Amino acid sequence: MEIIKTRPKLEAIILSSLVVSLICFLAFLIYSKSEDVLEKEIKIGLLSNVSAAATTINGDLHRTFTANTAHTDPAYLSAIEPLERIRQASTNIRYIYTNILKDGRVYFVLNPSPQNDNDGDGQPDQPPALMELYDDAAPELITALKTQTTVVSDPYTDKWGTFISAYAPFHDAEGRFVGVLGMDLQLDDFYQRIYPIRLAFEKTAFIVIFIGLIIGLLTWLSRKYTVWLAASNGALCKELAQHDQRLATTTKGFVSLVEAIAERTKEAETVRWINGWLAYLKVSSQKPTGEDNFNLDTLLERVASAAVLKGGVELSRDATIPQVLSSDQACLEKLIVGLVSRFQTISRTGRITLALHQQAEGVGDILLRLTISAPTLAHPLSEADKTLAPDLTAAANTGVEDLDFFTCIKIIRSMGGKVQWQQTGAATALEVDLTLSKSRETLLDENNLAADLKAGVAAE
Secondary structure (H helix, E strand, C coil): CCCCCCCHHHHHHHHHHHHHHHHHHHHHHHHHHHHHHHHHHHHHHHHHHHHHHHCCCCHHHHCCCCCCCCCCCHHHHHHHHHHHHHHHHCCCEEEEEEEEEECCEEEECCCCCCCCCCCCCCCCCCCCCCCCECCCCCHHHHHHHHHCCCEECCCEEECCEEEEEEEEEEECCCCCEEEEEEEEEEHHHHHHHHHHHHHHHHHHHHHHHHHHHHHHHHHHHHHHHHHHHHHHHHHHHHHHHHHHHHHHHHHHHHHHHHHHHHHHCCCHHHHHHHHHHHHHHHHHHCCCCCCEEEEHHHHHHHHHCCCCCCCCEEEEECCCCCCEEEECHHHHHHHHHHHHHHHHHHHCCCCEEEEEEEEEECCCEEEEEEEEEECCCCCCCCHHHHHCCCCHHHHHHCCHHHHHHHHHHHHHHHCCCEEEEEEECCEEEEEEEEEEEECHHHHHHHHHHHHHHHHHHHHC
């Protein structure tokens, strides 16, 4: 047997790497998709808020504000007050402001939001002045001013921080475009909202790596076990092959030796004994070769009238058993005579009962049970009789008749039959289960009937 060639460490590393890579890739796809969905959700909410807030701006009043308008002007304060309330009511909105486009440049107008301390002096920065130039405006803000449409930006950075912003146009009473309202969502707040998803991904990656290590370890152990098992099986198969070869050689030599003794001896009984042992040793691989129709009743009558059955045999059989069967008639008759003769010898009683029952019926065969019984036995069964096999260590004490009986047992088993003892009270029975073929005519009739039934079903 060829031992399986394998590299446990390499296979474990490759398999665990593939599993980790595949699962991490799938987890990253899920994480990216979830992050995109959350980002879109945030942007949609931001657009909804800025669009609603833009409708509250008085466009006609907004046109009146110039660079000379003071932050304390009552009209200016009246304009920024509702915007500041909207900012405070909106979750995570850092700045709210309005912009206009003049000569292709962006300018701040309303800006009520408290400022961050971006210069680090410990004081909030000054808000952009009215009409202060917004020189690093986001591209989306410029687009919103030029196209007069609602727009949301990707993350961008200016001198006030890093934001995601949404812009919505507002108009005067006559519906003319005035400017856009902007809302800034600070990026720190955005990252804080997507942090649980990122944390889940990191935990998943850690678990996947751990699972990959476990898979690699199990693969390494299984492959090492496979190598060990293959080596053990190879050694065992080699040992069994050598044992079988030695046994075959010994058996062949023993048979040759016994044949040589049989050729040279002149004593008839010794020759019979040796030939009996030869028949027993050779019969395990032999099966009846004939397959002819025979009459079951005629066979049983010939068994009952055999000269060796001096005490007589009482015959009975089920009426359901076909009268004509198919088998090697001569071999079957010899087997039954041998079994009945042996039973008659150990029972030492009057008539022996030979009963034949049908156990089961197949497509082309019938399972029969042959029961040989006597009311009592003259002496207990020997160990050889109990095991239905001769004792090879006491071969000299095994008579020719005994060998005939054990040879019959071997032939029956080689035919797929079953032989066993049954004890009921004082009565002892030898049960033989054997499958016989139906007669050729019966098989032909059954095949024709099956074909007719199949044709009838097809016609319907």
